[in-house]
Amino acid sequence: MGANKMMDRYTKLQTVGLYAAIAVFLLFMLLPFLEMFLTSLRPLQHLFRRPYQFWSEDFSFDAYSDMWVTVPLLGRYIFNSIFIATSVTFLTMIFVVPAAYAYARLDFPFKSASLAGFLAVNMFAGAVLLIPLYRVLRMMGLLNTYWAMIVPGVAFLIPTGIWLLRSYLEKIPRELEEAAFVDGASRMYTLRRVVLPLATPGLIVVGVTVFISAYSQQFIFAITFNQTRELQPLPAGLYEFIGYQSVTWNEMMAAALVGVLPVMVVFLFLQKYLVAGLTAGAVKE
Amino acid sequence: MSELSELQSATDAHVRSKRTVLPEKWFAAFLIGPALLFILVIVAWPLAETVRLSFMEAGLGGEEYVGLANYEELLESKRFHQTVLRTFYWMFISVGLKLVLGLIGAMLLNAAIPGRGLFRVLIMPPWVIPIAVGCVGWLWLYNGQFGVLSGAGQYLGILDGPYEFLAYKRSAFYSAVVTDVWVGTPMVTLFLLAAMQGVSRDLYEAAWVDGAGRCYRFRRITIPQIMPVLVTMALYSAIFTFNSFDIIWILTQGGPRGASTTLIIDTYKVAIGNYKFGEGAARVVVIVILLSAFAAVYMILLNKLLRRYGSK
Numbered sequence: 001m002g003a004n005k006m007m008d009r010y011t012k013l014q015t016v017g018l019y020a021a022i023a024v025f026l027l028f029m030l031l032p033f034l035e036m037f038l039t040s041l042r043p044l045q046h047l048f049r050r051p052y053q054f055w056s057e058d059f060s061f062d063a064y065s066d067m068w069v070t071v072p073l074l075g076r077y078i079f080n081s082i083f084i085a086t087s088v089t090f091l092t093m094i095f096v097v098p099a100a101y102a103y104a105r106l107d108f109p110f111k112s113a114s115l116a117g118f119l120a121v122n123m124f125a126g127a128v129l130l131i132p133l134y135r136v137l138r139m140m141g142l143l144n145t146y147w148a149m150i151v152p153g154v155a156f157l158i159p160t161g162i163w164l165l166r167s168y169l170e171k172i173p174r175e176l177e178e179a180a181f182v183d184g185a186s187r188m189y190t191l192r193r194v195v196l197p198l199a200t201p202g203l204i205v206v207g208v209t210v211f212i213s214a215y216s217q218q219f220i221f222a223i224t225f226n227q228t229r230e231l232q233p234l235p236a237g238l239y240e241f242i243g244y245q246s247v248t249w250n251e252m253m254a255a256a257l258v259g260v261l262p263v264m265v266v267f268l269f270l271q272k273y274l275v276a277g278l279t280a281g282a283v284k285e
Numbered sequence: 286m287s288e289l290s291e292l293q294s295a296t297d298a299h300v301r302s303k304r305t306v307l308p309e310k311w312f313a314a315f316l317i318g319p320a321l322l323f324i325l326v327i328v329a330w331p332l333a334e335t336v337r338l339s340f341m342e343a344g345l346g347g348e349e350y351v352g353l354a355n356y357e358e359l360l361e362s363k364r365f366h367q368t369v370l371r372t373f374y375w376m377f378i379s380v381g382l383k384l385v386l387g388l389i390g391a392m393l394l395n396a397a398i399p400g401r402g403l404f405r406v407l408i409m410p411p412w413v414i415p416i417a418v419g420c421v422g423w424l425w426l427y428n429g430q431f432g433v434l435s436g437a438g439q440y441l442g443i444l445d446g447p448y449e450f451l452a453y454k455r456s457a458f459y460s461a462v463v464t465d466v467w468v469g470t471p472m473v474t475l476f477l478l479a480a481m482q483g484v485s486r487d488l489y490e491a492a493w494v495d496g497a498g499r500c501y502r503f504r505r506i507t508i509p510q511i512m513p514v515l516v517t518m519a520l521y522s523a524i525f526t527f528n529s530f531d532i533i534w535i536l537t538q539g540g541p542r543g544a545s546t547t548l549i550i551d552t553y554k555v556a557i558g559n560y561k562f563g564e565g566a567a568r569v570v571v572i573v574i575l576l577s578a579f580a581a582v583y584m585i586l587l588n589k590l591l592r593r594y595g596s597k
Contacts, residue, residue, distance in 0.1 A: 015398060022393050022404055025386075028467065029408045032422030035433050039425060047431045095323055098316035108313035114321065121328050123524050123580065128549070128572055131556040131565045132331030132338075155327035158320050187312055212413055219417035219531055224557055235417030249425065256421050260414040267413045271406055 033257075040064065040254035047249060064258070067251035070241065076230060077237030078259050081218060084146060084233055085263075088153035088214035089207055095154070096161035096206065101191055103162060104169035105177075118159040130224050137225055148225035149233065153214050161210055168202030169195070201273055208270050215263045234259040332573075338566035345560050355567035364543070365551070369575070372527065372547040375462065379526045382466045384519060387473030392503075394474065395481045405478070412471040420535040423464045427451050427536070454544035457537045461545050465532050469525065473518050480514035481507060516587050520580065527576060548572050 010018065039047070041059040068074055102108070103115055133152050134143075142148050172195065180190045196203070219235040226232065238259070241252035267274070339355055341348040359365045394405050411419055429435045429449030438444035450460045484507060492502050508515075530549050533539060539546035539554065546554075548568065556565020 010396070010398070018393065018396050018398055021389075025390050025393060026404065026407050029411055029471065031433075032419060032426055032467070033410060035426055036422045039431075095320040099320040102313040102316040106309050106313040106316075108310045111313075114317070118320075118324065121324055122521075123576055124328065124332065124573065128528060128552075128569055129328060129331060130553065131562060131569060132335040133327070134557060135334065135338075135562065136327070136331045151327060155324060158324060162320065187308075216415040216417075219415060219535075235415045238418070238421055249431065252421065253425065256418045260418055263413060263415075264410070267409065268406075271409065 036253040036257055040250050040257060042250055044248060044250050063248075063250040063254040067241075067248075067255045067258075070248055070251050071237065071255065073229065073232075073237065073240075074255055077232055077234045078262075080146075080231060080237075081215060081233040081235070081259065082262055084149050084153070084218055085211050085214040087146070087150050088157065089211040091150065091154045092157045092161050092210050092214075093203070093207055095158050096165055096210075097196070097203070098191075099158075100162045100165035100169055101195060103166045105174075115162075118162055121156065121159045130220070134224060142225075144226050144228045144231070146231060149218060149221045149231075152221050152225070153217055156217065157210050157213055160213065161206055164209060165199075165202060165206045168205065169199055172198050204270060205273050208266060208274055211266060212263055335566045335569050338563055339570045341563045341566075343561075343563040343566070348563065351563070355564050356571075358564070359567055359571060368543075368546055368548055368551050369571075372549075375458075375465075375547050376523055376527045379462050379465045379469070379529075380519060380522045382462070383469040383473050383522055383526075384515070386466065386470045387477050387518070388515075390470065390474035391477035391481055394478055405475075408471050408474060410471075411467050416468055416531045417535060419468060420464060420532055423460075423467070424451075424536060427460050451537050452541060454541055457541055458545045461533050461536050464536060465526060465529055468532065469522055473522060476514055476518050477511060480511040484510040513591065516590065520583050520587070523579070523583070524576060527572075527579075548575075 040063050041061065042056060043058055043060060043062065046056055046058060071077075103111065129152070137143050137148050137151070142151065176198065177190050177194055180194045181187075185193070218233040222233050222236040226236075234255075238252060238256055241248050241255065338348070340350060340352060342351045342354070343349075390408060394401055394408070426432050426434050427450035429447040429452070432450070434450065435444060435448045438448060439446065448456075451457045488506050488510070489502055492506060497505070527547075528549055529547070530553065533545050533547060533550050534553070537545045539550040549572070552565050552568040552572065555561050555568065
């Protein structure tokens with residue numbers, strides 16, 4: 001560490017340059033949010049002023065109260081988003097946990113082939129499968145239900161979940177399980193009472209990753225598989241701010257920001273584990 | 286803890302492993318079965334169904350076997366050829382930018398300066414929030430009347446009036462690229478950063494002692510060491526970018542006049558928009574073949590590259 005400090009010391013000019021470059025990079029990443037926030041504070045008529053104004057004196061939080069009136073179902077949409085993402089996460093984990101354990105610990109025929117098969121699903125994830133899924137969901141009578149948005153989400157996230165959790169489970173020392181076996185515990189008991197408690201941080205990381213992805217995926221499934229207004233998740237519901245005559249941009253931005261609060265809160269609380277957990281798998285290979 | 290008890294547990298383990306050879310296989314099947322079954326029903330079966338459908342003229346009414354007609358139509362369609370080329374162009378340019386920006390970002394965030402922990406969190410929002418919501422923000426930035434980009438362009442004198450970024454062929458395509466890069470860069474940055482931190486300090490210190498400069502160390506140590514992660518990220522990123530739907534759909538719906546129509550958008554419009562399931566299915570099959578071929582070629586090149594760099 002000492003030698004490293006000496007090695008990596010920057011001159012003042014280099015430090016300033018580094019911060020400037022980081023500022024530009026962060027500006028690119030945060031510009032849309034910044035502009036969404038500023039827009040949500042502007043009264044609508046302000047948006048039409050010429051010439052363009054970056055700042056204004058008449059900022060207010062009115063959009064945050066008015067938006068619930070303009071789009072009466074807004075609260076419902078936000079609830080739907082959270083409900084769908086939570087259901088997807090819960091169901092995905094039920095499938096992922098046992099499978100990931102098997103891939104991390106057990107030996108069986110077709111192990112690497114089936115794992116590769118799961119990963120191949122990632123390749124078709126998203127829009128490629130929309131058409132066949134549309135037909136399957138229609139056949140099952142699931143179009144225009146919550147299931148139409150939950151089932152595809154689960155299918156596409158199982159592979160990711162298995163992949164992430166497996167690399168986490170592999171890092172838990174085998175000796176602890178061996179000890180339980182020696183004491184006569186069954187595999188199932190060991191899985192429940194020894195492995196899962198030890199894997200809790202990993203389960204959280206994978207769960208959060210799945211939740212964030214599920215929250216993000218909703219749009220495409222919603223616009224394709226669901227015509228029921230009451231069941232729309234927020235990303236699709238946002239488009240109701242686009243009216244016949246005008247777009248209430250400021251309220252739309254306010255709603256978008258409020259709608260991402262749940263996932264941002266989850267992320268901020270757990271980002272430390274999340275970043276560490278995600279990258280652990282990458283470094284290994 | 287005597288040698289004897291160690292020996293005892295070793296014997297136990299041996300006996301147990303012999304005893305559980307058969308059950309282990311079935312236990313694994315029991316654990317993986319549900320996930321596998323789910324994927325088979327929701328992914329594999331529909332995919333097989335798609336292949337069958339691609340030989341049909343199928344709509345909401347019914348279906349009729351037409352042989353290779355759907356494929357012949359695609360082969361002959363000049364518009365479809367353009368869409369294929371555009372999709373690869375879209376993929377290469379977007380992935381290229383993501384990798385370059387991700388590499389720059391990872392280097393910046395890897396620098397030993399105060400505040401880097403905070404910076405690492407601040408680059409994540411584009412990845413965390415729903416793409417559709419981020420796109421609403423970009424829709425707003427690109428807006429000619431009220432958007433900050435048009436506003437800034439006028440303020441700086443680059444534009445002489447309001448400029449609607451999504452209304453013109455060229456700018457609409459590249460606007461979609463910028464937004465796609467914005468969504469994909471945080472993930473690339475994060476993984477490359479992790480790879481950089483995984484490089485052994487000894488290598489740098491040895492090089493430093495030998496008098497190697499920063500650039501030399503970066504070229505000769507960092508780049509080769511993170512190469513495996515870099516190429517893996519490139520493949521993942523390429524597949525996701527190829528399949529990127531939300532961004533283009535929300536920003537331009539493939540327009541104006543097809544300027545930003547990629548294979549996915551085209552397929553969606555044909556199949557879901559016009560209920561031409563057969564023609565859509567043929568496109569899906571083409572996409573799967575193209576993606577598989579791309580992945581295969583990539584893997585072969587990757588292996589050659591890795592062998593040359595001598596890592597793993």
